[in-house]
Amino acid sequence: MLVQQQQQQHTASIVGAGPAGFALAAGLQSQGTSVLVYSHPTHVRHANQVRRNGLLRASGLMEGSTRVRVTTDMAEAVAFSRIMFLTVPSTGQETVLEELRKFSLRQHAIVAVPGNLFSLIAADLHAGCILETNLSPYSCRMEGDGELRVLGKKELVFIAALQPAEGEEEEDDVVVVRRALCGEVARILSPTRLKWCSSVVEVSLANVNGVFHPLMMLMNAGRIESTGGDFMLYADGLTPSVANAMAAVDRVRIQIGEALGLRLDGAVAVSNECYGQGFSNFVDLGRHSPPHNRLRAPPTLENRNLTEDVPDLLVSWCSLAEKLGIDASPIRAVITLAQMATGVDYLATGRNLRRLGLEHATRAELIARFGGCDSSADRQKRAV
Ligand SMILES: NC(=O)c1ccc[n+]([C@@H]2O[C@H](COP(=O)([O-])OP(=O)(O)OC[C@H]3O[C@@H](n4cnc5c(N)ncnc54)[C@H](OP(=O)(O)O)[C@@H]3O)[C@@H](O)[C@H]2O)c1
Structure with missing residues (x-):
């Protein structure tokens, strides 16, 4: 039931305040999803610039300005939405994992964008669903003054959920939650098309x-x-x-x-x-x-x-x-x-x-x- 309410609200937390995270935030907001961007407290240079500017200014394929809420408090990001996109580079995923491990995420979907086999190092999160994509939906850069420059937008990304290892049994309600969360992720990312892959290894490849x-x-x-x-x-x-x-x-x-x-x-x-x-x-x-x-x-x-x-x-x-x-x-x-x-x-x-x-x-x-x-x-x- 909680998951269904969340689906109607269309919210997403974006963990990673770089160009890929801000582009995703602006893109999702323009489609009607309410977004909160999390910046790790030791990696706030882009987040601070956006805060100083008061708005996220964008150029290139995405023209204009939009207000984006930013936090450095992971508890706030976890409470804000059950759909959490990770947009830190994979070299930063371990740092973010340390934060995420402090929370119960059984009703959350964690979508690593891109994954680079994130789900295999994050299996102990016991999240409702861990998904990985092959690429970021946007090609983008942050300019010196905190302006987002969007160079390209993918029409399609490859995606897969981590499946249980051989012999691991899953309760029916776990499968139901995962299915609902995957559906919500697909709805939020639309109109970007998702190519469902056999496994997270296929996505990494x-x-x-x-x-x-x-x-x-x-x-x-x-x-x-x-x-x-x-x-x-x-x-x-x-x-x-x-x-x-x-x-x-x-x-x-x-x-x-x-x-x-x-x-x-x-x-x-x-x-x-x-x-x-x-x-x-x-x-x-x-x-x-x-x-x-x-x-x-x-x-x-x-x-x-x-x-x-x-x-x-x-x-x-x-x-x-x-x-x-x-x-x-x-x-x-x-x-x-x-x-x-x-x-x-x-x-x-x-x-x-x-x-x-x-x-x-x-x-x-x-x-x-x-x-x-x-x-x-x-x-x-x-x-x-
Ligand atoms: N931008 C693109 O066009 C594009 C295209 C395809 C794929 N991608 C992929 O998308 C992901 C994000 O890209 P991006 O361009 O947004 O990357 P980014 O600017 O290098 O990093 C994104 C955010 O993560 C932070 N971060 C870096 N290391 C961290 C750590 N150890 N712990 C916590 N936070 C950390 C960064 O902080 P700092 O600024 O302090 O480092 C930044 O706020 C990457 O995997 C990238 O390869 C990006």
Whole structure:
């Protein structure tokens, strides 16, 4: 009953006060959902700027100003809505989890945007429902004066709910709550379409930033450091040889899917599907896709294109591939290069099988838990 009342009110708490969180907040508010944005007390630079401005000012695809309520009190965010979107980078999810663990969330949906296998490290939350998406619905940046610049909007995001592990029984009322929460999440995110996937691993594999970002950064490292990022990362930095290296990583990603019984599309096709575009290859996309070709390179390698996507995407893909008996050497090479360039031991700090709680899972158990379903109807049933 409580869940039904919440559905009628259409509220959402957004945990993560960066561009992705504020863009989602503005987008949801424009669709009639009442929103509260939570900023972790030690990560308030954007939240403070929005508070100082009194309004969230937006430009690009989203023009105008809107009032957005902001809090640094997680209790307020938990009480505000049963639907909570996590829009911190995956490297910040552990910090936020520490806060969330203080609450009973059995009637809440936690939607990690993007997830990067968040649900596997958050299984002890015992939330009503944990969902993961592959990407943020908006491509956006925060400008110096706290203005949100929206460069692109996805038409579709991939999504899945964490399913119980083999042998874990679920009470009927738990399933009923999860189904209601998933329905509410879909309604709130509408008109963004949701592509329900077989498992959270399929969703992680659909975060094609893991194919694009690390190689663009590493193969342009000299240019980034000598120019302070004064070039267009995709339009100038995604050249044919960079694309060849991306294709090698992409093939491993697709093989992981095959081993799990999933037919994955290539990274360009996934990006096309999300943005409603029709590019034929990596270089074409980098040069001509409007949300991508206007993105400047970051000023240094200390950027989430490496610090998030190497440990939380490539390390998990590499670990899964090797457990499934796949030659992951292209992905391992990228991780190794990132480690050599930055001095960070990403294999140890990233989402390896131990950190995902899958260290002792056999190949067969991985396939049983995260493998594909036969039809989209099965996938939706399994998701919700
Ligand atoms: N923006 C996009 O176009 C886009 C597109 C696709 C996917 N994404 C993904 O969406 C997520 C959010 O993106 P974003 O651009 O909004 O990221 P962001 O600005 O780097 O971070 C979002 C918010 O999380 C905070 N945060 C960072 N580390 C934290 C930690 N350890 N504990 C608590 N809070 C922390 C940030 O604070 P600080 O500012 O203090 O770091 C910021 O307020 C990322 O996973 C990103 O890869 C974004």
